[in-house]
Amino acid sequence: MSQRLLVIEDEPTLARLLSYNLSQEGYEVTMEDHGLVGYERASQESFDLILLDLMLPGMNGFEILNKLRGQGVVTPIIILTARNAEEEVVQGLKSGADDYITKPFGVSELLARVSAVMRRVSGRIEDEKNAADSTSSMISLGQLEIFPEKYEVMLGGLSINLRPKEFEVLLYLARKPGVVLTRDDLMNEVWGFDYIGGQRTVDVHVSSLRKKLELDPESVHIDSIRGVGYKLVVNKKRSSHHLT
């Protein structure tokens, strides 16, 4: 069964290039050139991956990302960004994009990134199946409770809304509390060995994760170890009421 791709791109030449090359590669490609229409398709139909331009008529790519992630759509999304637009990349990753491609790009880079993201996601689904098989995979650290199979996090009994990649970063840190994990460890675990993006991706996700978790810095926080990486620190004293 071929994998379904949704491409939302309004520039006709680029749209044709994407459509042609992805179809040649064996993907079933759906094209949309309008932001709002593209968003509606993405939220109503099931795709294996979405390629998303940022500047679109009707609704821009950031709004589309935010709305899709906000409503729990976890389909991997690669954003198409302008050259030298670092802020676009950071904002896109923060909004829940899995990867980005800078225009103009070559066909081989495009295909490499699409298949890398697909492989990562299918690996993740395998991992989730395995995790669900074990009787209880819930992780409890002080006030922090993580439910890997449900992608759910509770802090002091309150549900914290995390994006999928933020969740995976937290889960990996939480499996080794107090242990320093390098950016490379996090890149490889969460994004995969073949991820082409820079380590900035890790920093962007840790920084947004911090903002969400440091609602109660006395309880849980992520320490930066300069030049090395990150570790999750849990204050056990605050959580004594959890222990019976």
Ligand code: CA
């Ligand atoms: Ca455009």
